[in-house]
Amino acid sequence: MEKVCSIIGIIVSFFLLALSTSASALPYSYDTGNEGWQQAYVGRPAGGPGYDTLFSNTPADWRATGGHSDGNIYQAANGINQRAYWMGYMGDNHLGDVTGMQLQTDIYSTNNWKTIADGRYGDDGNVYARWVIANEVNSGLYNMYVSTAAQSVDINNLAGWETHSIEMLEENFLRWPNSDAGTQNFNELLTDYDSIGLYLFSGTDVISNINGGSGTWGDSSRLLHYGAYSRDGEEAIWALDNFKAEPVPEPATFLLFGVGIAGLAGLRLKKQKR
Numbered sequence: 001m002e003k004v005c006s007i008i009g010i011i012v013s014f015f016l017l018a019l020s021t022s023a024s025a026l027p028y029s030y031d032t033g034n035e036g037w038q039q040a041y042v043g044r045p046a047g048g049p050g051y052d053t054l055f056s057n058t059p060a061d062w063r064a065t066g067g068h069s070d071g072n073i074y075q076a077a078n079g080i081n082q083r084a085y086w087m088g089y090m091g092d093n094h095l096g097d098v099t100g101m102q103l104q105t106d107i108y109s110t111n112n113w114k115t116i117a118d119g120r121y122g123d124d125g126n127v128y129a130r131w132v133i134a135n136e137v138n139s140g141l142y143n144m145y146v147s148t149a150a151q152s153v154d155i156n157n158l159a160g161w162e163t164h165s166i167e168m169l170e171e172n173f174l175r176w177p178n179s180d181a182g183t184q185n186f187n188e189l190l191t192d193y194d195s196i197g198l199y200l201f202s203g204t205d206v207i208s209n210i211n212g213g214s215g216t217w218g219d220s221s222r223l224l225h226y227g228a229y230s231r232d233g234e235e236a237i238w239a240l241d242n243f244k245a246e247p248v249p250e251p252a253t254f255l256l257f258g259v260g261i262a263g264l265a266g267l268r269l270k271k272q273k274r
Contacts, residue, residue: 028089028243031070034062037089037197037240039073042227043081051221060087067241068106068161074239080116083227087240088132088197095245099190102248103131104165105198106241109155113238114231115202117224124203127228128152129238131166131173135184135193143184144176149203155228155238167248177207200228200238 119125134144170186202225230236
């Protein structure tokens with residue numbers, strides 16, 4: 001019995017080592033900078049057109065403290081004309097093949113966000129950080145999927161820093177109507193993409209084309225569901241830390257781990273009796 005328990009102990013030790021060294025495709029800790037992440041806003045830039053538009057991408061804001069732990073990237077809302085919209089990383093297949101993986105991040109929010117829709121036009125009244133994976137197939141032509149509301153993070157309901165994840169399964173995502181390149185399916189996108197991150201969006205999964213469509217535009221040429229800003233006039237912030245992709249744990253793996261722990265407990269009890 002002691003020999004069997006020793007073997008189990010070796011298996012458990014190997015399992016723990018494998019977990020600690022398993023291939024996480026992208027460990028972004030942001031301890032010393034934004035590590036190449038970018039951000040975008042939506043609204044009406046000064047001197048721009050008299051309707052909402054997407055701002056050009058800029059480097060994501062970074063702060064050395066307040067993270068989980070150490071540094072983190074963040075985005076602050078600057079009113080209705082510059083609404084927080086996206087933080088992500090762009091680069092050809094920089095995360096590797098994410099088939100069978102899950103994306104995971106620590107996320108923080110001041111919990112005081114709203115969209116212009118704010119409970120209207122099919123919106124449920126919440127603001128979600130939606131996972132996004134995309135690929136520019138041709139110049140200006142994208143293939144893009146975003147997570148459903150049920151698989152996204154309600155950024156008005158966070159208790160400080162929380163860890164959230166999503167399995168890279170098609171059932172957890174919906175195709176972004178305005179970016180349907182029509183040349184890749186979801187599984188192909190997991191091996192050929194150039195952008196991963198999170199969008200701030202309303203609570204509707206009926207996403208209309210940003211270039212026009214029912215329920216998309218309203219309130220004097222405003223994009224109703226895209227981007228978010230402060231609900232109460234106080235500063236609104238959302239932040240990310242420790243973003244990574246990692247294999248989805250298999251139930252059988254956890255069973256093996258449980259058996260190993262039980263075996264070690266039995267060995268320790270036997271030694272105590274002696």
